Amino acid sequence: MSECIEVDRLVTASPGRAAEVFWDITGWYRIWDRISEVHVGYDDGAHQEFAMRVERDGRLEQVRTLRFLTGSGDIEFVSPEPPPTMAFHRGAWRFTAKGDHCQITAERSYELLREPGEDDAAYQARSGEYRDRFAQRLGRILDCFAAHFMAEATT
Amino acid sequence: MRICEQMVVDAPAESVYGLYADLAAWKRVLPDVVDVEVHYMDAHRQEFSMTVERPGGLETVSGVRHLRAPHELELVQTTPPPGLAAMRGTWTFTPENGKTTVTASREFTLLDPDGDEQRFAEKLRGFLRTNLDLFRRAAEGERVH
Numbered sequence: 001m002s003e004c005i006e007v008d009r010l011v012t013a014s015p016g017r018a019a020e021v022f023w024d025i026t027g028w029y030r031i032w033d034r035i036s037e038v039h040v041g042y043d044d045g046a047h048q049e050f051a052m053r054v055e056r057d058g059r060l061e062q063v064r065t066l067r068f069l070t071g072s073g074d075i076e077f078v079s080p081e082p083p084p085t086m087a088f089h090r091g092a093w094r095f096t097a098k099g100d101h102c103q104i105t106a107e108r109s110y111e112l113l114r115e116p117g118e119d120d121a122a123y124q125a126r127s128g129e130y131r132d133r134f135a136q137r138l139g140r141i142l143d144c145f146a147a148h149f150m151a152e153a154t155t
Numbered sequence: 156m157r158i159c160e161q162m163v164v165d166a167p168a169e170s171v172y173g174l175y176a177d178l179a180a181w182k183r184v185l186p187d188v189v190d191v192e193v194h195y196m197d198a199h200r201q202e203f204s205m206t207v208e209r210p211g212g213l214e215t216v217s218g219v220r221h222l223r224a225p226h227e228l229e230l231v232q233t234t235p236p237p238g239l240a241a242m243r244g245t246w247t248f249t250p251e252n253g254k255t256t257v258t259a260s261r262e263f264t265l266l267d268p269d270g271d272e273q274r275f276a277e278k279l280r281g282f283l284r285t286n287l288d289l290f291r292r293a294a295e296g297e298r299v300h
Contacts, residue, residue, distance in 0.1 A: 044241065047219060049233050078197065
């Protein structure tokens, strides 16, 4: 069962500056400390391939990601090696000007893998709980970036 | 440096595009392709590795393709061929009277800034022309059968 999530926050930055900070994956750990061991295999400014370690729900996951800067200045990504609990995982960070601010929207599409012997009802219940946790996590990531941009704006 | 080669294929754009988009077909169409591994694929993007026979031995490149059916495929080689710092390009498919003009463009940067760009461009044009013709034959053959 595939799921879609959208979470947004308003930050004190231009869309261009916000996209620039989100694109710099090697600097993410200073803002969102759940990632480590980032290795960028390719980056031409519009295409990026990297591997990293992510802490999620108390466990460490190794993921590999391809990101694309779109013509409209958004960042889309896919996970050729998705988190181990998922069948697929892809998404986007979208940056929209709102006056002097930028609305950042986190989009995610994914599908949780079934656990052995899990029936439909149990799977759907677990998917619902996971979806809520995932949305909260995205909100926390965006809150960390919002705090970063606020600090940038006031220094 | 950017180069471009073109060929008209006597087949509809949808089927020509479909042949180029199908990475499994590359091994069938191009005799120098030894292996193709698809690492990721959805309706819009592919990530793959391809091993080809070259005079100097086997070369493996990796890349990402953007699928814009049935008009364009965009390629970025995240692991370009030996001697290149960067390689990207497109195939565009322009329909006209039931035929399709396929335009293959490539933009490359040599690793050696003092390298002979023109010489490499001529070699690359040769590969593009050969591949365009092999795909033309395959597309026209598929249409007949």
